[in-house]
Amino acid sequence: MSEKSLGEKMKLPWNQMPIGGAMMVPGTSTEYKTGDWRIQLKPVVNHEKCVMCLLCWIFCPDVSIYRTEKTVEIDYYHCKGCGVCSSECPTKAIDMVKE
Ligand code: SF4
Ligand code: SF4
Numbered sequence: 396m397s398e399k400s401l402g403e404k405m406k407l408p409w410n411q412m413p414i415g416g417a418m419m420v421p422g423t424s425t426e427y428k429t430g431d432w433r434i435q436l437k438p439v440v441n442h443e444k445c446v447m448c449l450l451c452w453i454f455c456p457d458v459s460i461y462r463t464e465k466t467v468e469i470d471y472y473h474c475k476g477c478g479v480c481s482s483e484c485p486t487k488a489i490d491m492v493k494e
Contacts, residue, residue: 429457433476436491438469444488451480451489 405412445467452460452467459474460467469480481489 428472430472430474433474435493436476437471437494438474438480438489439492440467440469441488441490442466444486446486448485450483450485454479454483
């Protein structure tokens with residue numbers, strides 16, 4: 396016995412189906428706190444060692460590092476704890492700390 400397609404269930408012809416796989420409103424990704432996926436370790440910046448080179452910002456795959464006027468900070472709402480920033484920091488200013 397075959398399963399009914401979504402079109403059959405909704406009783407709509409294909410050209411009246413809602414558009415799927417498309418972002419209809421830009422910028423909605425900021426609403427999702429993907430940092431919730433982080434497990435075990437989070438990066439913590441030691442501001443005494445940080446020289447503001449921003450290599451961590453360049454390497455972070457989740458764009459979760461930002462700078463203020465005087466410091467580099469982590470956006471924990473989006474950081475997934477991969478540790479790349481810690482590995483790439485030339486002064487070892489980022490420690491991966493157990494949450
Ligand atoms: S890579 Fe290290 S020293 Fe450079 S800005 Fe980031 S934390 Fe600071
Ligand atoms: S741990 Fe990974 S995701 Fe989090 S700030 Fe560092 S590089 Fe970015």
